[in-house]
Amino acid sequence: MPEATRVHLEPTINLPLSNNWGSINTEAKLLATHYQQTNLDWYNSRNTTKLAESANRVMPQFKVDGRMVFERDMEMLAPGYTQTLEPRAQYLYVHIAIRAKSITTTRRCCNLTTPACSGTGLTAVLTVLPPLTR
Known part of the structure; x- marks a missing residue:
């Protein structure tokens, strides 16, 4: 069976x-991953798609x-209280190159809710990789 070692840097x-x-927070990342596979002979001899x-x-x-x-005093309705509204927006750009099909695609996520892109499917897009083919 094939075995693989993965090194990931961010x-x-x-x-x-x-x-x-x-407040505003800007962030730039470079997601770099290297895969090194061994014991490929068993898999490659039984499949038409060869692993690299x-x-x-x-x-x-x-x-x-x-x-x-945004804050305002609530003197009319509730004296001594302050009403606070904190809207938040996040824009996330991730460039994904799909080498298996020789197509370069771009994924963008813009979410105007507090969780800001968590659970919107972007994580699944980042973890799905094309097969390692020759």
């Missing part, structure tokens, strides 16, 4: 800016996350 540059009424001994994947990622804070 160097990140982050620039957070904030003040009393809001090694493969590399490099995906740049850029994210902007912004938040604003």
Whole structure:
């Protein structure tokens, strides 16, 4: 059976800016992964799709996350209380190159809710890789 070793690096540059009424956070990443496979003879002799001994994947990622804070005193309805509204928006750009089909695609995620792209299917897109073929 084939065995594989994976090395994954995510160097990140982050620039957070904030003040009393809001904040913005920009982030740039380079997702780099190297796969090294061994014991391929058994698999390659039984299948028409041959596995490669090694493969590399490099995906740049850029994210902007912004938040604003709106506050007002509730003197008319509830004296002594403050009403706060904190809308948040996030834009995430990930460039994914699919080498198996010689097609380069671009994935973008823009979510205007607080979880900001978590659970929207983007994680599944990042983990699905084309087969390592020769």
